[in-house]
Amino acid sequence: MTRERPGAVRLGLLMQRCGDPDRPFGGLTPFARRVIGLARSEGVSALGIDPADVDLATGRVRGLLLKDGRWTPAAGPLPDVVWNRYFRRDRDDLLHEFARRGIPLLNESGLNKWEAYQLLLDDPMLREHLPETRLMRTGADINDLTSQYRYVFLKPVAGAVGRGIIRASLQPTGLTRLEYISADTGQLRAVEGSRPQLDRWAQEREGSYVVQQGLDLAVFYGRSADVRALLQKDGEGRWQMTGMGARVAAADRFTANLHTGGNGVPLGLLAGAIFPDDTEQREVLELELQSLAVRTAEVVDAAMGPMGELGLDFGIDSQGRIWYIEQNAQPGRTLFEHLGREDLAELAHRRPVQYARYLAQAKSARAAGHQET
Template identity: 35%
Template sequence: MRKRIGILTYRGETGFVEPGFLSRLVKEGVKMGAEVFLFSPQDVRYSIRQIRGYVPLETGWTSDWYDWPDIVIDRYRYYPLAKHSIYLPFRKQPWFRYANNRFSNKYRVHQVLVQDPELARWLPETCPYSKETLFSMLEQHRIVYLKPTNGTGGRSILRVERQSNGYMLHGRTKQQAKSKERLFSLADLCKRLEGWMESEKSGNEQFFLQQGLQLSLIPGRTVDARLLVQKDGSGEWRLTGMGIRIGASRSSTSNLHGGGSAVPAAAFLIDHFGREEAERIILECKELALKTVSRIEKHYGQMMEFGFDLGIDIQGRVWIIEINPKPGREIFRQLGQHKRYLQAVRRPLEYALYLANQIEEREQEQAQEQARTQY
């Protein structure tokens, strides 16, 4: 019997937030022999155990009523203020079997990872925002980042650079508008940062400070590595791919939809560090990713995929910048790696089907065991 996979995602008045990827996800699931549909919290009718699900047409989407899914992939990435109260209470309900557990905000994840001696060496200094912490970190580091705990896509991040005659700020707002200004005193800097947090936060969101790294392997550009690690159809973690992202000129981040570009990792690293050192860096990135996902699962439970944003500084040292449990995979399309992009789309479906089959096998074994005990 065909397995039924539900994709939990945000759907607003203008439709789905990442329609291209979600459409591809549904279509690939159908090719794999599954029944796949999208739904949002408002589409569930628990009393009749049915869901209004959505599937793509040539143009737009169509909806129908579907029976309860065998497994759900949580792809709910966005938290507009008006809808923020819907997702978390819904996700806490024990209605579905999920392929991926809920994660946490960026600062709490940092707190979990920094307790592991093996991982702490890869983590930049990270602290909750306060004036005192800002002063202290700017004394130690020429660059400090102000980041929101739930931000995505490089939005609402402010880069603060200490200069001889003041402070230079670069950032991008929630609406992706670029911001650049120079301030000349710590008092003015604090006032500006507090104004930024007030205008950029969602609800009661908090901000934290993070040590800036020397990631200018290309002068005037922010450079980092994006790794995608995913579970495959046998439940094992695999490195799906890796690429280098180069930020737009004078941008505070390297994000692709903020004007950045992508280049193949091996060629870029060989060009900057030589072959032997490049191979070491790539191996360290893979080791870091696999150790980190193991630690995360011990703390948060079963997960499915992660996008890692890794800094590689001018000395070749690797750093964890950010970890995203619901990552994009657009970097592979930018690199022209279409087979790898397709693999990145299919792996969550393969893992979901693996889980659904395991659940079915366990239920059959339990039914057989109950039947034996009755006689």
């Protein structure tokens, strides 16, 4: 059993543990390896912990750190800051308990798609960039939108990585066509249903989808594309744009997520496809994306409490108009690998560590202040 370095800020990386000793945190193992490695150079001692490793009664945690490149058990007091990369929602009790004990959390599990939409609708600057969106209560919510827009997107309220998204459209026959990716075959499938069938379908899933105006997204070599921005707080607690890139959907896909076969390309290439003859317009587009992204992060942050990072999806339509698609409080960073931007990948792992150190130091400065008075 290893002891942590005394005096260093302690960062707990909360992740789901699995049985494989070489990949103890499953798909997040490379992420954990990287963060724990670079944390040292930031004077932060990072430990990978599963919720089951936390003993609130004794205020101790057991976890894993890297010693000579090998995963090694370690124990210590509760971390100063927790970085939440635990994607299940079955241990929100633990997250609340950290908060109650004054242990900052990066991040809370985040807002769902409907909560985020309602929040952003209150902001005069952001409102103009929101596609029409409703919480699906009845088939009429789908029907109202399919009669106005060529395509309508049905998205699981708490969904992510492109999973479960359906594209609906009203056919000349009066039937509604629903397109989706089959969970069994991974192939694009379509069904058509009458109005009573649609009503029944919606009723069985009431409240679990948002219904959204389909955007006429800009295309890149015939495939629809969108934009992902990673916003992170820096070592002084200020929001920064770590990086942006475009994602191009795979053939036969209407989602550009990297998980659904999308491919990352530099934003400049997409901007160039939208404004082939106008470099000034391209620059304006990038600046506008940048300021919208920072504004969105500020609004979400103000509502949620201390967040370290936020992934934002934007659509750009064929006229170059920017639309907000969604926000993600537990964003991935593989886009930068697609872009070949190792520098941005590095920064994307380092910034939350610097922000965690800032939070821990601010907290101990406050505690010291209390003692003096």
